Amino acid sequence: MKILLIEDEPELAVSIADFLKKGGYLVERASDFPTAHEKAVIYEYDCLIVDINLPGGGTGLDVIRDLKKLRPEAAVIIISARNAIEDRITGLDLGADDYLTKPFYLPELNARIKALLRRRHFGGNSDILFNEIRVNPAQRSVFVHEMLLDLTPKEYDLLLYLLANQHHVLRRESIAEHLLGDDADQMDDFNFIYSHIKNLRKKLMDRGCLDYVKAVYGIGYKFTDKK
């Protein structure tokens, strides 16, 4: 999977690229408008991550506009500073698939990319497999040892987020933001996540699933089958 990361802040670009490479993606970077525009138009990527404010005579929105003229099916996620509602609307109007406001949690970006790629490549009909767990995103259904598991919407979202970021440490704040959206930054105390995790874990293990959810004390959780 090839990703073009268009981001002018070098350190942020390095972090994003590092995180995504760990997940097995091939990441190319562009830090100004001419480079970004050239790469986006010439090469084909599975997904483009586009910052709106760019140096060099154009914005990320211009890149998306020209790219979509050539390849309307290109998968695009905008990352931009907060509270620019107009940018968000313009971006989505131009055909961007998703929008993340800075600062965001890297696992969140990762999960969004995965969901987007799944929708693009398999029309959402590809199952997510993890040992004895099978998730069908189109029907929002979960199976353990091929037995249907009854999950609440939040437990389902939580499981998908854990699966998308398997082997990664997920901070409580990032899980909260995934479940509640940007507004989660209004709150401080995310103890409720513990009850969701507890319930999810219990439901999985009741069906004979191994315990993959590891608590990383004081920080968050990690979904892994590695020791």
Added chain:
Amino acid sequence: MKLIHQTQQLFFRGMLPVFVAAGVVSFFTLRWVFNHETDEKLLGVQTEIESYIQANDTLPVFFQTVFDRCYAEPMPDGYEKNIQGQTFSDTMLFNKFENEMEPFRQLRFPVMIRGQSWLFSVSTSAVEHHDLVLILSVLLATIFALLLLVMLWVNQVVSRKVWQPFFETLEKMRRFRLADTTSLTLTPSYVTEIQELNTTLENLAQQVRQDYHTVKKFTENASHELQTPLAVIQSKVEIMLQDDTLSEAQAKQINIIGQSTRRMTRLNQSLLLLSKIENHQFLARKAVALKPLLEKRLMWLEDFIAEKRLKLQTELVEKTLETDPFLAETLITNLLTNAVKHNIRNGILQVVLNESRLMVKNSALLPESSVTDLTARFTRGNPKSEGVGLGLAIIIEICEQQGFGLEMGFVNGVWSAEVLFKK
């Protein structure tokens, strides 16, 4: 003291002595005029008597009336030396008809008849003159008093009229708000000084507003600029936490960096939002249905409400409000999240919406700080909470801008915030 009262008082203080002095002077002048006239008359009598004596060389026969008396007596011993020519004096004589003493004007003069010296006393009643002086004095005093009143009244009316533009200016200045967008226009005045004042104030207001907006713009830009470094820190925290070689202690430290960064991000967001609200960037007017907004936000908060085991009571009616949708949502979000965030375990959370008001009540542990302290920006209610306290500042700013009343109080462990839709 009011300006008008001040001028009235000064005017009164200035005019009163003048009027009193004028009264006193008139009184004495009148008396002098009347005395002078009487004296002339008495001198005439004297001339008549003297010419009679010159012609007849004998005492004349006097015809006495109640008002005019005349008599002669031999010069008392040793008296002649005291009298040179004539002497006027005021004296009291008996009026037998009225049976009382009355004031008289008297002229005494010596006359020689056949070698003998006589002292003549010619008197005429001064009672009429006295009455006249009295009546005139009262009349004058009344006129003066009336004049004073009329002048005070005229002065007041004139002052009001002349100072009217000044009062208008004052009123406009009182209503002047730094954050308003309408420029300050004061009513032109034909009074040079007031016109100068108006011009000065208008220029000052413009200058201050300009500075204010520069500062606001700066805040906004600074907040915007801060977002990038915060995003960098946040991403680095995320990367570092993925390192399996980290010790637990190190991971915890890094996580704290992440949490603090998150707090800073939110603080920054709130400041940015606050400055945008203050800059009047949300001016839409739409009918906003409040009940769905409240229900949506309560639904969103359900995990937090369940976690704290809060007793939620709602009484919501269908109510629409003409306001900016974003501000309405922000107001509701802040009211409700504050009420949950600062709530205690097993506390109550009451939300009441009716035609006139939105009331949110919650149990809270508040320090001794008063309500006024709480409303100050950056004050935190609960020392354990991470909240930056800007939420309340945002609520206050929105209410102020949208013309809502806001009543807050803390009674018996329950904090309440009421938004009154009409002030």
